Amino acid sequence: MEENRPRRGRRHMGPPGMGGGEKAKDFKGTISKLVRYSRKYLPAVIVVMVIAVFSTVFNVVCPKVLGKATTALSEGIMRKINGIGGIDFTYIGKILLFCLGLYLLSVLFNFTQGIIMTGVTQKLCYKMRKDVSEKINRMPLKYFESRTYGEVLSRITNDIDTMGNGLNQSITQLITSVSTVIGVFIMMLTISPLMTMIAIIILPISVALMGIIIKKSQRFFKQQQEYVGHINGQVEEVYGGHTVIKAFNKEETTLKEFHETNEVLYKSAWKAQFFSGLMQPVMMFVGNLGYVGVAISGAALAIRGTITIGDIQAFIQYVKNFTQPIQQVAQVTNMMQQMAAAAERVFELLEEEEEVQVVEHPASVEDIKGEVDFRHVKFGYDPEKIIIHDFSVHVDPGKQVAIVGPTGAGKTTMVKLLMRFYDVNEGAILLDGHNVKEYNRRELRDALGMVLQETWLFKGTIMENIRYGRLDATDEEVIAAAKAAHAHRFISALPGGYQMELNEEVTNISQGQKQLLTIARAILANNPVLILDEATSSVDTRTEHSIQRAMDNLMKGRTSFVIAHRLSTIKNADIILVMKDGDIIEQGNHEELMAQNGFYAELYNSQFEQVS
Template sequence: MSDERNKQAARPPRGGRGPMGGGPFGGPVEKPKDFKGSVSKLVKYISVYKISIILAMLFAAGSAVFFIVGPKRLGNITTDIFTGYSAKLRGTGGIDFTKIGKALIVLLILYIASSVFNFVQGYIMSGVTQKVTYRLRTEISTKINRMPMNYFETKTHGEVLSRVTNDVDTLSQSLNQSITTVITAITQIIGITIMMITISGRMTIVAVLTLPVSSLLIAFIMKKSQKYFKSQQEYLGHVNGQVEEVYSGHNIVKAFNGEKQVIEEFEKSNSTLYGSAWKSQFLSGMMMPIMGFVGNIGYVAVAILGGYLTIKKTIEVGDIQSFIQYVRSFNQPISQIAQISTQLQQTAAAAERVFEFLEEEEEDQTVPNPVNPEIVESRVEFKNVKFGYNPDKIVINNFSAEIEKGQKIAIVGPTGAGKTTMVKLLMRFYDVNSGEILIDGHNIKDFNRGELRKMFGMVLQDTWLFNGSIMENIRYGKEDATDEEVIAAAKAAHAHHFISTLPDGYQMVLNEEASNVSQGQKQLLTIARAILADPKILILDEATSSVDTRTEVRIQKAMDNLMKGRTSFIIAHRLSTIKDADLILVMKDGDIVEQGSHEELLKKQGFYAGLYNSQFEETA
């Protein structure tokens, strides 16, 4: 099992939330490189919705205020009941139920108002966060189309997708919770502290003294449990990585009778995961009982002191009840602020990653006074082209070639010679370091990128089909094509017959990986798509390398139809498939070492002849 796969798998999944597992969305909290900078960018970004956010904050504060007043009113009711009952026992009066009834109605109104305010702020913030999420995803989606190919070739698919999914989701949930939670928590702490002091300063001191005790105990447990959580996340990654690897290669495991070895490896990782998981869960599970124990000690102390102060006539009986409710409510906002401080770290980290992506360097999509592609034919010239993916590592040294309109050009050479790189340069996925690539005498840098790429049609070794009907997949080459045009393209690609035999024909939906059609059939569909697009220049990159001989013959016929009258570039390892090419460019170490027709190159008895003869010998 590869270490790299384990490292990638070890990254904790976003979603599940375990006690003390780090951030609120699972896994260790990723800290931002520039917390202040990230937060300031985020604040500036969401300032568009500042009116809605201010309203939400006001409603959140209002909800907290109404909630804080409640216990005091309830304490007054308790005092009235106690006083009335005591008077009744002495025979000097009784309980004033009318007064108590009115007080209960006021109390009910306060709690309803608190709930309504809380509902309104939740509604407003949900709308704001979803608008921010929508805007971010839209900007990321459009940004992707403007970014250079180099970015995607230096990043994994998971890294890019993480920006669109995990990071934006983290921002969405954090914004929805953190802003109003902070306002509510601060309002509650200030309000509850004031209410407790108005009841009794001495009781307030006793209640507050329990906080550092529980905080120290929790900090001690967190320090002890953190190493187990780290181990748990690491070995969870090992287990997930192993399951993913074995599942994707299950047929190989079966073929080589590797079940026993796989089970032994899994048991080893799973046992380590079990050991660290139960320790981390046990330690984190101790926090609530400890907090409850310390809190109960505080309640006992408050009750004893409150009873003493009541006897001394310093406070009323109902004040004890109100105070205990305030103490219980006081701990909650403090815990919320502690959680929010962790959450803000993750929010800033997610914002940093999203804004970092949005600020990545972009390709120039348009140019001043672009060449009109309609007036251009398809004569291509490479003039002293020099290129390297890194400036210090040149892969194309000095490439020059002239291709006339309608010619079939084959590019051959060993792996790493630079064949596919030439195609990427032609379509401006990358720009040359020096030299020029011309189409009908016009530098390709003088075209708008989108218009330049419309001139090309590509059929690659790795077929790309999306989850949709066969008709939709072929029509991807020309979105306004009629059904008749799609069918005509399929016939030209020799795909119509097999499509007609499928259960739903052209309306059959291809699944996620198009596994309900064969590799050769996929290739025919991509050829049909290229035929429908009717490009001026065609690029075929190892289009028949992964199919059997019979299918290759059919694909070759389809490609012959596709190449008629078009300038075509064919990258091939099987040299037998490009014998009829008008010009063969033989590449080695980034240079054209030979060029000519098949017969001319064989007569030279050079590098091409050596490649061809070696393949012939292998076939023999």
């Protein structure tokens, strides 16, 4: 590719410990977006909330009912000791059966809410992955050229999973915990307001400690989630380019970069989990202080006869049930922070700038002749750094145009502008008299066939990869395209032939064979306008001549743009555009340019000079 285009790679992340330690940018805003995004499922969430409340009510009532059984048992023992009666097991049995029924109802409601909430979160995650997948197809090329693939994939996989798991657990847990706290508080008041006041004293202490811990852990969860994306990007890049790394002996440098990023991830994850784990022991210690106060005050009230033994037993259980939900709320808050950080990153992707795919009253691509005009085109990947200054050329239908020049001259950039991977800053590009902006992008690209110097094939059979050029093509048409591209012979020699499966990295065929398959795909697509960007750069000279003959036949009657470094391959072009520093400095056919004895002649002769 051209040197001037933005490179896809790791973004600068700064020294370890920097660039990711801030809090979530907008916690409330992200939660609000999540609520709006999932409004379709809000009725189901409301049902879950109601069920969770009922489940909690049954759980909260049971300790006081069991307290009556304890009181009946203790009173029966005292009557037996005094010889005036015995234990009423029938009454106690009824109480226990009643409690068993309440607990079973609670379990049933809890199970139901779990099923509903799991379904909701999985549907939400499915919808979000679908939206992200569709969003990616609408995003401009510059987004992907400025980020690693691993970082983008991390938002689709890790972040959505984190959000889904957090949502599934946090909503029901939050509702249950809040309902439990309210229900337990009411039940404690019915037993003893004095003991309730003693137990409540621990609440502000718990809230204060919880706030301190959450504040500390929040930024580490954000940093952890961000550096998971960086790690994924590095791993993807290293495994994709491991041959280059080995060839240049960059193993140590690569490992050093990985360890630096991994160290930041380790530290942020360790601190996040440490503070999250610190919650339970701290809250347990505070809860134990509450137990001591309740035990002392309860004993004093029981001696006076104000409350019964069963009430003390129930109250102690309520104190435990009162502090435990507070711990759970704290854990849920941490989980929601992590969920919000993940959701925020996904929404950032969903809110990225999109390409305009459809225009009102678009120009028709039917019967495209292939007349192309570049009119005073000005462009820069960065608007502050213009690399194409004033590019103008007219191409008649059916002409073969070769674009040559040194690396970084802007050759590939011009065809990317024609394909509308990028839009011009100034000027216009016309196809059959219509500005390319007047066409729907999808229809415009259907009219343009392109073979890049960077081959792209996917995991699947060779037949499927060639048919990608025209999905409704028959097997016979695919084979005919392969023969035209001089690929049929090597395909037939492969195990499985056209049904051979290419692996994910497409390492089971050579680079030259990959190029032949992409050329066969372009031949099958049969587009009115062809763009060949160093299409024969990865094949040997003999194969190149064979492909060139096939290409000459293919390009007859079609407008063709050929970018080539080997100038011998474009001698028969109708027009040769010589580019340097983003401008056309010479144009004409091969004989005319050689006669000028200018920059083109210098380039051409330099390729055939004998090194003595």
